[in-house]
Amino acid sequence: xxxxxxxxxxxxxxxxxxxxxxxxxxxxxxxxxxxxxxxxxxxxxxxxxxxxxxxxxxxxxxxxxxxxxxxxxxxxxxxxxxxxxxxxxxxxxxxxxxxxxxxxxxxxxxxxxxxxxxxxxxxxxxxxxxxxxxxxxxxxxxxxxxxxxxxxxxxxxxxxxxxxxxxxxxxxxxxxxxxxxxxxxxxxxxxxxxxxxxxxxxxxxxxxxxxxxxxxxxxxxxxxxxxxxxxxxxxxxxxxxxxxxxxxxxxxxxxxxxxxxxxxxxxxxxxxxxxxxxxxxxxxxxxxxxxxxxxxxxxxxx
Numbered sequence: 210x211x212x213x214x215x216x217x218x219x220x221x222x223x224x225x226x227x228x229x230x231x232x233x234x235x236x237x238x239x240x241x242x243x244x245x246x247x248x249x250x251x252x253x254x255x256x257x258x259x260x261x262x263x264x265x266x267x268x269x270x271x272x273x274x275x276x277x278x279x280x281x282x283x284x285x286x287x288x289x290x291x292x293x294x295x296x297x298x299x300x301x302x303x304x305x306x307x308x309x310x311x312x313x314x315x316x317x318x319x320x321x322x323x324x325x326x327x328x329x330x331x332x333x334x335x336x337x338x339x340x341x342x343x344x345x346x347x348x349x350x351x352x353x354x355x356x357x358x359x360x361x362x363x364x365x366x367x368x369x370x371x372x373x374x375x376x377x378x379x380x381x382x383x384x385x386x387x388x389x390x391x392x393x394x395x396x397x398x399x400x401x402x403x404x405x406x407x408x409x410x411x412x413x414x415x416x417x418x419x420x421x422x423x424x425x426x427x428x429x430x431x432x433x434x435x436x437x438x439x440x441x442x443x444x445x446x447x448x449x450x451x452x453x454x455x456x457x458x459x460x461x462x463x464x465x466x467x468x469x470x471x472x473x474x475x476x477x478x479x480x481x482x483x484x485x486x487x488x489x490x491x492x493x494x495x496x497x498x499x500x501x502x503x504x505x506x507x508x509x510x511x
Contacts, residue, residue: 235268238293243274244300253453263505288314293480295322316441320479325451342419342438343412345374354414359431373413396488402498404465407452446475466499
């Protein structure tokens, strides 16, 4: 009995020590935001920051670019010391020295998360197009790469001419998991309901080193909504959900539990290559969405 109790005590101490070490070493994260005339980037970025920090896994520094009409060349982020960069940005292309520093950061193994309208800007930066895999609007056409979508269990690369980017009215939608074995999606339902959002379709781009994680059905096609890209040694997670309108009351899409959980899992995977977070009990089902209005898991989630 004494040996049994000693073993339990040792295991408990080991678990507590591991937890303490992990808590003492959160994932250092740089959130880049600003310059987005079609979206309430302040509310969205504040929500994203809360989602990440409330999980206990991330320590977030938010960096806001110069505003429209101001000199983007004053934007000089330092990527060193960060395990993860999150981009929630829709504005002018960064200056060359920043672009080169970011390319090196990612190719050397840095993690990146690209959210919603962040696939639209900087179309004149080839490496950014490679990192995001797919993009939309801003003059993108067949010169940027094929349309990419999912059909009969396979990727379709459509090289027909035409401009990229379309979305209809915001609505609830069913999301289909396409890579259930990927760490980000592992343990989540094969189909789940996402709350009201602006759904991007007709995406096109290089599409290289890309894995589609989830799709939605719009206009007769299964369009990618979440995917990963490998860029050098770096990992990129792209999620085009998460629209926030141009007033503070329109942040409902990021209240969705499905958005918050996949963001957290995608961010951890991009930074570390692994996902330690179990599938929560409050995750949406095919016929039911759930919300986390406090930007954190409720007490009964795990």
